[in-house]
Amino acid sequence: MKKIRLALLSGGVSSEREVSLNSGTQVFEALDKDKYTITRYDPKTDLPKLVMDAPILDAALIILHGPFGEDGTVQGLLDLLDIPYQGAGVLGSAAAMNKLVAKRLYEGAKVPTPPYLSFYIKDDINISEVVGSLGLPLVVKPACAGSSVGMTIVKHQKNLAAAIKLGFEHDDTLILEAYVKGVELTCGVLGNDTLEALPVIEIIPGDAHEFFDYKAKYVAGETQEICPARIDEPTRLKVQELAILAHKALFLKGYSRTDMILKEDTLSVLETNTIPGMTATSLFPQSAQVGGYSFSALLDKLIQLAIEENKRTNLRRAR
Numbered sequence: 001m002k003k004i005r006l007a008l009l010s011g012g013v014s015s016e017r018e019v020s021l022n023s024g025t026q027v028f029e030a031l032d033k034d035k036y037t038i039t040r041y042d043p044k045t046d047l048p049k050l051v052m053d054a055p056i057l058d059a060a061l062i063i064l065h066g067p068f069g070e071d072g073t074v075q076g077l078l079d080l081l082d083i084p085y086q087g088a089g090v091l092g093s094a095a096a097m098n099k100l101v102a103k104r105l106y107e108g109a110k111v112p113t114p115p116y117l118s119f120y121i122k123d124d125i126n127i128s129e130v131v132g133s134l135g136l137p138l139v140v141k142p143a144c145a146g147s148s149v150g151m152t153i154v155k156h157q158k159n160l161a162a163a164i165k166l167g168f169e170h171d172d173t174l175i176l177e178a179y180v181k182g183v184e185l186t187c188g189v190l191g192n193d194t195l196e197a198l199p200v201i202e203i204i205p206g207d208a209h210e211f212f213d214y215k216a217k218y219v220a221g222e223t224q225e226i227c228p229a230r231i232d233e234p235t236r237l238k239v240q241e242l243a244i245l246a247h248k249a250l251f252l253k254g255y256s257r258t259d260m261i262l263k264e265d266t267l268s269v270l271e272t273n274t275i276p277g278m279t280a281t282s283l284f285p286q287s288a289q290v291g292g293y294s295f296s297a298l299l300d301k302l303i304q305l306a307i308e309e310n311k312r313t314n315l316r317r318a319r
Contacts, residue, residue: 001035003034003035003036003037004035004036004037004058004059004303005037005039005057005058005059006031006036006037006038006039006057006058006059006060006303007041007050007053007057007060007061007083008024008027008028008031008038008039008040008041008060008061008063009024009040009041009043009060009061009062009063009064009069009074010023010024010025010027010040010042010063011042011044011045011064012042012043012044012065012066012068012074013044013068014064014065014066014067014069014070015066015145015149015170016065016066016149017044019065019277020063020065021042023063023065023278023279023282024040024063026278026279026280027061027063027278027299028040030280030295030296030299031296032296032300035300036303039053039057043068043069043074047077050077050081051077054081054082057081057083058084058307059084059085059086059303059306059307059310060083060084060085060086060306061086061299061303062074062078062085062086062087062275063275063278064275065275065277066149067097067144070093070097070274070275071093071094071097071098071144072088072089072090072091072092072093072094075087075088075089075090076090079313082310082314082317083310084306084309084310085306085310086254086255086302086303086305086306087252087253087254087255087256087275087302087306088251088252088253088254088256088274089251089253089313091251092250092251092252092253092274093274095250096250096271096272096273096274097144097274098143098144098173099141099142099143099144099175099271100118100143100173102250102271103116103118103175105249105250106246106249106269108249109245109246109248109249111242111245111246111249111269112242112267112268112269113269114139114177114178114179114180114261114268115133115134115177115178116134116175116176116177117130117133117134117175117176118143118174118175118176119164119173119174119176120173121168121172121173125164127157127160127161128157130160130176131157131160134176134177134178135178136154136155136156136157137153137154137155137179137181138153138154138177138178138179139151139152139153139175139176139178139179140152140154140160140163140164140167140174140175140176141167141174141175142167142168142170142171142173142174142175143171143173143174143175144171144173145170145171150166150167150169150170150171152167153179164176180261180263180268181261181263182261182262182263182264183202183229183231183261183262183263184202184204184205184259184260185200185201185202185203185229185231185259185260185261185262185267186200186201186203186257186258186259186260186283187200187201187240187242187257187258187260187287188255188256188276188283188287188288189243189244189247189252189255189257189258190254190255190301190305191254191255192254192305192308192309192312195247196291197240197241197243197244198284198287198288198290198291199227199229199291200228200229200231200236200239200240200287201225201226201227201228201229201283201286201287202225202226202227202229202230203223203224203225203283204223204224204225204226205223225283225286227286227287227290228290231262235262235265238267239260239267242260242267242269243256243257243258246258246269246272247272250274252272252274253305253309254302254305254306254309255276255284255302255305256272256273256276257272257273257276257284257287258271258272258273259271259272259273280295285298
């Protein structure tokens with residue numbers, strides 16, 4: 001059997017560069033070398049080489065997070081080069097990366113999400129009116145940052161201005177969202193046209209973390225993750241249903257992971273990740289493992305889905 005010539009993209013120029021490089025190394029180690037001839041590319045330095053190599057590449061795995069990797073930019077380049085890649089295309093990647101756009105698409109698809117306000121960096125923000133509208137605590141987060149970078153939970157009105165200032169250091173658009181305290185859940189979705197909801201994970205950040213922040217995500221031992229989640233069957237089904245609904249609302253393909261909060265009997269969708277963390281112990285691979293996919297088998301599945309989707313979308317390409 002002829003080996004698939006695979007481009008593995010990791011690194012990049014976002015604030016999540018180091019996480020991406022680590023993920024890329026673990027993905028490289030997990031890939032079956034009998035199936036793939038793998039070349040690694042760092043978009044920070046290797047884009048010219050990627051362009052030159054495009055005619056001999058069969059597929060790409062994008063292991064990038066945040067701007068200039070998860071937001072449709074790299075996806076657009078790969079589309080132009082006719083290299084199949086896993087996950088969402090330009091539209092879905094851009095929509096999910098921008099939390100404000102995602103919120104509006106959720107609302108249109110009847111996906112429940114916490115109340116929010118949005119502000120541009122040049123807007124005059126009336127602190128008292130914001131608190132009057134959303135109450136306290138509330139969450140301040142940049143519209144287009146990933147891994148909870150620049151995000152703050154504000155419990156006292158006097159701290160809101162500083163949280164807004166921090167948020168604007170990472171993006172020119174902010175979302176201020178009502179804080180919902182409850183059980184943190186996440187659910188992966190796998191597939192192109194036929195979608196499979198993976199087992200639900202319950203996330204319990206350590207006592208040092210108010211929420212699933214950057215350190216809680218990436219430092220070993222900071223967070224407890226339970227899969228399958230300790231929820232009843234009707235709730236599990238509802239979580240999986242919402243994960244698929246959110247996936248469809250954002251025009252995604254291949255895979256995604258949607259984060260939610262369960263408060264009493266009510267679920268609220270927080271956001272959807274189009275390139276979830278891809279170390280062997282990351283949430284999506286953990287869930288896939290419980291669902292019957294080893295890390296290596298999961299990567300095989302994502303590459304297969306990428307090639308299938310490329311064949312379908314190539315019908316649009318002029319010949």
